[in-house]
Amino acid sequence: MKSFREPRSLAAIVLIACIGCNLNAPSPEPPAENVPTSTGAVTVSVAPVDRLSEQVPQEMLPLEVDDATRLPDGGIAYVGGQDLMVRMTSASGREVPVSLGREGEGPGEFKSLKWIEQCGDRLYTWDFLLRRISVFTLTGEFVEQFPGLSLFRLYCDNSGNLMALETPRELQGLPGPDFEPLAARIVILDRDGGPVTELHDIPMARNRPLGTVTTAGFIGEHIVLGTAEQASIQLLQRNGTLVREIALGDLERTITPALYQAELERLVAQTHPDMHDRIREVLSTVPMPAALPAYRSIVTDRERLAWITLSSIGDRKTRLIVVDASAGSSSGVIGTVEFPFEAEVLEARSGPLLLLTLSDEGDDVLVYEITVGSVP
Secondary structure, three states, X not given: OOEOOOOOOHHHHHHHOOOOEOOOOOOOOOOOOOOOEEEEOEEEOOOOOEEHHHOOOHHXXXXXXXXXXXXXXXXXXXXXXXXXXXXXXXXXXXXXXXXEOOEOOOOOOEOOOOEEEEEOOEEEEEEOOOOEEEEEEOOOOEEEEEEOOOEEEEEEOOOOOEEEEEOOOOOOOOOOXXXXXXXXXXXXXXXXXXXXXXXXXXXXXXXXXXXXXXXXXXXXXXXXXXXXXXXXXXXXXXXXXXXXXXXXXXXXXXXXXXXXXXXXXXXXXXXXXXXXXXXXXXXXXXXXXXXXXXXXXXXXXXXXXXXXXXXXXXXXXXXXXXXXXXOOOOOOEEEEEEEOOOOEEEEEOOOEEEEEEOOOOOEEEEEEEEEEOOOO
């Protein structure tokens, strides 16, 4: 499905790699309670059908969330903050979440924890400092762990196979005058971490603020790849063979100085406060690009649909297009959805849509209900 969450994107990692991060970075304003709008074959419930903040006791608020996944019983497993554990809520009410893990390097322990995903009948987590994937049952029992890669994005299918987008080897230092895409591998792993396929020399990112960042996902037995260099995505066989290129149309991605400044401030906010002035000084030497990337990110439902985020940080809204990316379809964009607040799409499975909203006053995970009608 997904990656290490925005705003912890590759672009941010590139820009602050040699300076250091503050994990308690400020975040965008909390969402307004307004109704989303939609067009085409896809509609979304007028209000959240559930919220993470309503599944935890009041004394655990405000929340700090980096990633989350919805469990089969309607509960939510999430990670966030600096306590290095997974928390699993129940949809039945404000019960104390089940907690998994702790700080350490042993089985089921973590040094860093920013990603979690339900992959088939298991929960997978990624520790980017230990470069290790830990696996739990959906009820919280530790199963196994295996070494991962130096990566910045990780996805899984419904069988537990993983797709890792490797960190480019050129990610050493701050942006320079050369903004050509940095290349790296995509590695597909089986559910126990064994390598299955490697795809080489994939463009992964441009080392600059508002540079392109590659995102991907599984669709059935295929993978979707989006480099954001053009207004299209690719459907590939798992060995890298192109099945079809899917045009996304005119995406109307207009760059403005205000959006660029919002991106710079977002990157500054992710570093230690002592380094803010230095970061601003470095970033101010990087000119604004002529245009925005074609899109910001892709999240798939693993079966048919790809949800593509068009809006940027600072837009004060979340604008999405929905694409039928299945191998047997000749369709492209089948609908649009817009939320009148900034959020990140975490999951878009058949039924629930999970959005992460970030705020200094408390993060939240909102669950909306998706309905997909017939495609003309």
